[in-house]
Amino acid sequence: MRQVTKLSHGWLFKEDFSDKYLTMRKSEDFRGDSFKEVSLPHMTREIPYNYFDEKMYQFISTYAHQLDITEHHRGKRVFVDFEGVMGYAEVFLNGELLHTHKGGYTPFAVELTTYLNFAGENLLVVKADSTERDDIPPFGNVIDYLCYGGIYRDVHLRVVEPTYIDNLFARPKVNLNGPSSLETTVFVNNAAPQSVNAQVKLKLSYQGETVATKETTATIDAAQETKVEVAIHELKNIKLWDIDVPNLYQLEATLKINGEVQDIYHTRIGFREAIFKPEGFFLNGRKLHIRGLNRHQSYPYVGYAMPERVQKRDADILKYELRLNLVRTSHYPQSIHFLDRCDEIGLLVFEEIPGWQHIGGAEWKEVSYNDVRAMITRDWNHPSIILWGVRINESPDDHDFFLETNRIARELDPTRQTGGVRCHRLSEFLEDVFTVNDFSHSGGEIILDTQKSWTGLDHQVPYMVTEFNGHMFPTKRFDQEERLMEHALRHVRVQDKAAKTDEIHGSIGWCAFDYNTHFEFGAGDRICYHGVMDMFRIPKFAAYVYSSQVSPKEDPVLEPVTLWARGERSIGGVLPLVILTNCDHVDIRLAGQDFGRFYPAREKFPGLEYPPIVIDHIPETGEWGSTWFDGEFIGYHEGKEVVRKRFIKNPVAAELTIKADDTQIYADGQDATRVVFQAVDQVGNPLPYLADFIKIELTGPGEIIGPSEVALIGGCVATWVKSTREPGTITIRANSTRLTSETIRIESTRHV
Ligand code: GAL
Numbered sequence: 001m002r003q004v005t006k007l008s009h010g011w012l013f014k015e016d017f018s019d020k021y022l023t024m025r026k027s028e029d030f031r032g033d034s035f036k037e038v039s040l041p042h043m044t045r046e047i048p049y050n051y052f053d054e055k056m057y058q059f060i061s062t063y064a065h066q067l068d069i070t071e072h073h074r075g076k077r078v079f080v081d082f083e084g085v086m087g088y089a090e091v092f093l094n095g096e097l098l099h100t101h102k103g104g105y106t107p108f109a110v111e112l113t114t115y116l117n118f119a120g121e122n123l124l125v126v127k128a129d130s131t132e133r134d135d136i137p138p139f140g141n142v143i144d145y146l147c148y149g150g151i152y153r154d155v156h157l158r159v160v161e162p163t164y165i166d167n168l169f170a171r172p173k174v175n176l177n178g179p180s181s182l183e184t185t186v187f188v189n190n191a192a193p194q195s196v197n198a199q200v201k202l203k204l205s206y207q208g209e210t211v212a213t214k215e216t217t218a219t220i221d222a223a224q225e226t227k228v229e230v231a232i233h234e235l236k237n238i239k240l241w242d243i244d245v246p247n248l249y250q251l252e253a254t255l256k257i258n259g260e261v262q263d264i265y266h267t268r269i270g271f272r273e274a275i276f277k278p279e280g281f282f283l284n285g286r287k288l289h290i291r292g293l294n295r296h297q298s299y300p301y302v303g304y305a306m307p308e309r310v311q312k313r314d315a316d317i318l319k320y321e322l323r324l325n326l327v328r329t330s331h332y333p334q335s336i337h338f339l340d341r342c343d344e345i346g347l348l349v350f351e352e353i354p355g356w357q358h359i360g361g362a363e364w365k366e367v368s369y370n371d372v373r374a375m376i377t378r379d380w381n382h383p384s385i386i387l388w389g390v391r392i393n394e395s396p397d398d399h400d401f402f403l404e405t406n407r408i409a410r411e412l413d414p415t416r417q418t419g420g421v422r423c424h425r426l427s428e429f430l431e432d433v434f435t436v437n438d439f440s441h442s443g444g445e446i447i448l449d450t451q452k453s454w455t456g457l458d459h460q461v462p463y464m465v466t467e468f469n470g471h472m473f474p475t476k477r478f479d480q481e482e483r484l485m486e487h488a489l490r491h492v493r494v495q496d497k498a499a500k501t502d503e504i505h506g507s508i509g510w511c512a513f514d515y516n517t518h519f520e521f522g523a524g525d526r527i528c529y530h531g532v533m534d535m536f537r538i539p540k541f542a543a544y545v546y547s548s549q550v551s552p553k554e555d556p557v558l559e560p561v562t563l564w565a566r567g568e569r570s571i572g573g574v575l576p577l578v579i580l581t582n583c584d585h586v587d588i589r590l591a592g593q594d595f596g597r598f599y600p601a602r603e604k605f606p607g608l609e610y611p612p613i614v615i616d617h618i619p620e621t622g623e624w625g626s627t628w629f630d631g632e633f634i635g636y637h638e639g640k641e642v643v644r645k646r647f648i649k650n651p652v653a654a655e656l657t658i659k660a661d662d663t664q665i666y667a668d669g670q671d672a673t674r675v676v677f678q679a680v681d682q683v684g685n686p687l688p689y690l691a692d693f694i695k696i697e698l699t700g701p702g703e704i705i706g707p708s709e710v711a712l713i714g715g716c717v718a719t720w721v722k723s724t725r726e727p728g729t730i731t732i733r734a735n736s737t738r739l740t741s742e743t744i745r746i747e748s749t750r751h752v
Contacts, residue, residue: 002263003159007080008670009725011151012064013038015045017127022095025121027066035064039669041305044130044149046706047516049300049535049713050525054518057149057303060129067112067122067157076159077191078112080124083153083336086304087136088129094122102136102367104147105332105354106374109158113191126151134360137368137392138331141358144521144528145296145331148303153335162191163198163220165255165265170381171415172238172249172271176285180238180271182212186228186253190220196257200228203252206239211249240284241270241383243325246346248383270343270383276417276433276462281505283348283386289499290348290506291549292326293318293532294467296515297334299720300535301706303516307670308337310720313661315341317537318512322546326386328466328508331356331393333375342384350419350435350466350508351379352389353405359395368392372405376412387433388413391420394437397428406430421466426456437467437510441490447497448504460503468494470510470530474523477533477540478688478714481568485561485578488542491532492605492612495545499607513537536718538676544580548610552582556642557610558635563688564647566628575616582610583635583642590618591629651681653690656739658732660721660746667727667748672705677734677741678716687715692736701748702730712736723748 012027012035024030031037045057069078082089086104090097094117099110116122130149134140138147167187174180186200201215212235218228230253239247248268255263273284280287295314299306315338318324326348329338333351342349353371372390379385390405402420409418417432423439440449451463475487491509498507514531522528527535532542539547544559561578562568569575579586581600588595598613605611628649635643657680662673679690696708696719705720721730727750733743 001161001261002164002265005157007040007065007155007157008668009039010065011038011040011042012036013042014062015059017060017062021062021064021125022092024064025094025123027064027123030064035062040154041152041307041670042150043152043302043305044128046301047303049706050516050527052526054146054526058131059149060127060131061150063126063128063151065124067124069116069118069122071118073116073159074118075162076113077162077164078116079158079160080110080112081107081156081158082110082151083107083155084304085126085128085151086130086147086149087139088133090127092125092127103354103371103374104136106371107378108374135363135367137354137360137364137371138356138358140360140364142518142520143356144517145356146298146303146516146518148298148305150305152303152305161262163196163255163257164189164263165253166225167377168251168253168265168267168381169377169413170251170267170269172269174238174240174271174273174284176273179233180235181231181233182235182269183229183231184251184253186230186255186265187225188218188220188228188255189225190222193222195222196220198228198262199256200230201254201256202230202232203254204232204235205250205252206247211235238271241272241346242284243288243346243348246270246344246383248343267381268343269381272383274348274386276387276464276505278460278462279502281462281464288325290326290464290508291495291499291546292324292328292348292350292506292508293322293546294328294330294508294511295334296330296511296513297338298515300516306720307672309662309665310672310674311335311337312341313674314338314537315345315347317533319345319347321539322512322532322543323550324546326350326506326508327512328352328389330511333371333379336378339379339382339384343382347384349382349385350387350389351375351385352393352421355392355395357392357394359392359398359401365401368401369404369408372408373412376409380413386416387419388416389420389435390418390431391422393421394423396424399428399430402428402430417462419464419466425454429455429457429461433462433464435464435466438465439468439470439472441468441494442472443486443490447493448501448507451503462505463503464505465498465507467510468507471528474529475540475542476529476714477538477716481561481563482570484541487540488545488561488578488580491542491545492608496605496607496611534713536676536716537674538716538718541580545612548580548582548612549608550582550610552584552635552637552642556635556637557582558586558633558643558645560633560645560647562647564631564649564685575618577615577618579613579615579633581613581635584637586613587634587636588618589632589634646683647685648681648683651685651687653679653687653738654682655680655684656694656734656736656741658734658741658744660732660744662746664747664749665723666751667701667723667725668751669723669725672720672722673746674718674720675732675744676716676718677712679712679736679739690715692738694734694736696732696734698730698732700730701726701728702746721746
């Protein structure tokens with residue numbers, strides 16, 4: 001039976017590689033050679049928040065791990081599964097090269113079986129080449145993001161029987177008017193030199209209750225992989241997976257030979273029908289306009305090397321804070337934890353292969369073909385994924401190349417459509433969905449161009465805008481108020497236009513979070529300030545364009561785009577005053593007096609379910625040299641006050657707030673949670689121009705990721721607190737030169 005152990009700890013790491021390391025057989029030898037102990041996920045070198053040389057983490061490094069192999073493993077097959085090593089890896093066991101892998105975003109398995117040493121040590125060494133090798137996508141030219149370095153995802157030791165299940169592809173077939181069915185392909189791998197007769201049994205369950213089972217027998221060929229097809233028909237009363245109620249089913253496949261269980265394989269699936277047609281995108285027969293943002297999987301200080309909880313949190317932010325229905329995993333396959341969470345919460349995903357504008361030579365393309373295969377065979381059971389991106393983002397046409405990436409995708413997964421993101425007009429349409437980055441809007445009248453202007457076709461096709469805004473209007477969270485307003489309005493205008501234009505089936509803005517980038521991009525400080533949230537996932541005003549697209553019954557949103565200051569804007573005042581809200585109307589009080597009632601700009605932005613309120617005229621606020629006053633905004637829904645927001649005329653730094661995403665984490669030396677520190681005024685509003693520094697104090701079994709003395713960036717900063725392997729209470733507080741936060745507690749408990 002399969003045994004899977006996470007290899008998170010006990011890795012020895014050094015920032016170089018030498019052949020000498022391949023002759024070393026014991027961890028002590030590595031320690032003696034100044035290797036230091038690290039845990040996964042790991043980045044080759046921590047980076048500062050900004051203004052660093054991106055070459056600093058791009059080098060060849062060595063990771064060594066002593067494996068715990070005993071007699072118990074004899075007769076079994078032993079693998080090491082890597083979820084992601086940036087960008088080229090060579091894997092050695094006891095000095096022997098067993099495997100090479102190109103591509104930092106795709107998983108790979110290394111079989112150790114016949115190389116294991118049962119009489120002594122088993123030393124696994126990974127040579128990780130995190131340089132930007134131009135034989136591997138996305139490298140070969142400039143790229144607007146960083147690819148960080150190291151073994152930045154989890155690694156597992158997997159022990160299975162000689163005949164085991166390698167993968168399972170489930171194809172739920174939804175019948176919206178009758179019983180559904182489930183087709184599966186079970187990939188059975190047999191190391192034996194002779195074929196075997198096996199039974200494969202499927203068990204489908206929902207919340208622990210068995211829904212259906214099906215058994216089949218098959219001959220498993222000698223020394224290779226055999227595909228066993230098992231289908232379950234007549235599935236009645238199947239609960240659909242949808243964005244509102246994402247019902248998930250558990251699927252278990254049991255492999256038996258001569259009645260003896262060899263392997264049990266688990267996966268999770270959802271029954272849903274997702275299809276782009278020329279007239280729109282349909283989820284379970286219902287037309288759904290897609291509203292999304294692009295996500296890079298990067299974080300301050302440690303790049304990609306964030307654990308499960310932090311990855312999942314991003315999905316929650318996109319779904320519950322930004323109220324999106326889709327995320328594009330720009331520009332590569334992202335963490336499996338992130339995708340798992342998308343399944344669990346009903347967030348649709350457009351996943352794509354690694355690449356950025358550049359197409360390399362034949363060797364490079366081979367890696368790209370493999371990326372398509374690896375992405376699809378890793379992720380094909382996620383109901384959240386509705387589209388495979390099989391073009392290199394924004395690359396020029398390359399007929400043969402993209403014909404082949406499309407062919408591979410369709411052959412491997414006939415249940416999903418392909419897309420491929422382009423930015424050149426009239427590019428060849430080899431995919432099922434025409435996905436295009438339309439950056440037409442630069443503040444003027446033009447919002448999005450027509451479908452025909454991009455496709456050149458005389459008929460309507462499935463069509464989605466996969467990027468807009470971004471570099472057209474980079475905006476920092478602490479930028480001047482007029483810029484923040486225009487940033488928000490550009491998201492309003494494009495989302496509105498896309499939603500009211502029949503031929504556009506969705507629009508995905510650039511982007512969710514600011515990200516570190518190469519010097520050729522961004523603000524020169526290695527940050528692209530294109531997010532509606534910053535790198536710490538703290539909202540800019542534009543975030544509320546998205547947050548407000550939810551019923552006020554669920555979450556009333558009222559965010560006037562202003563710092564409420566007399567002289568912040570050009571010439572002064574706060575006009576035009578844009579209020580991002582889902583309220584039916586908002587009443588404004590100035591200096592304690594009723595000023596008026598204001599309604600959303602429905603005629604102007606009919607595409608948005610909850611358009612903003614735009615106020616052009618408040619007499620007292622427009623002139624330089626007059627007095628200033630407190631403001632109060634009261635939001636109503638169905639005649640009742642649902643939310644109130646106060647602004648004070650004379651803010652001072654009153655409090656340093658501290659807030660953790662979680663009050664409990666696991667004491668596994670890997671888990672982490674975000675802690676946000678924000679300076680606020682007397683009524684709790686942020687103070688974006690407070691340039692103080694804070695000292696973060698932590699006691700107990702935890703560590704701060706990144707520096708513990710940091711400047712507030714736009715009055716606010718966050719850090720991630722990581723557990724150690726000791727359970728206990730972690731306490732955190734921060735002091736600035738002027739303020740001290742409360743002390744908060746995070747319990748770090750054993751994983752059960
Ligand atoms: C696009 C590109 C993105 C990002 C964006 C900035 O061209 O696909 O990765 O660079 O521009 O707006």
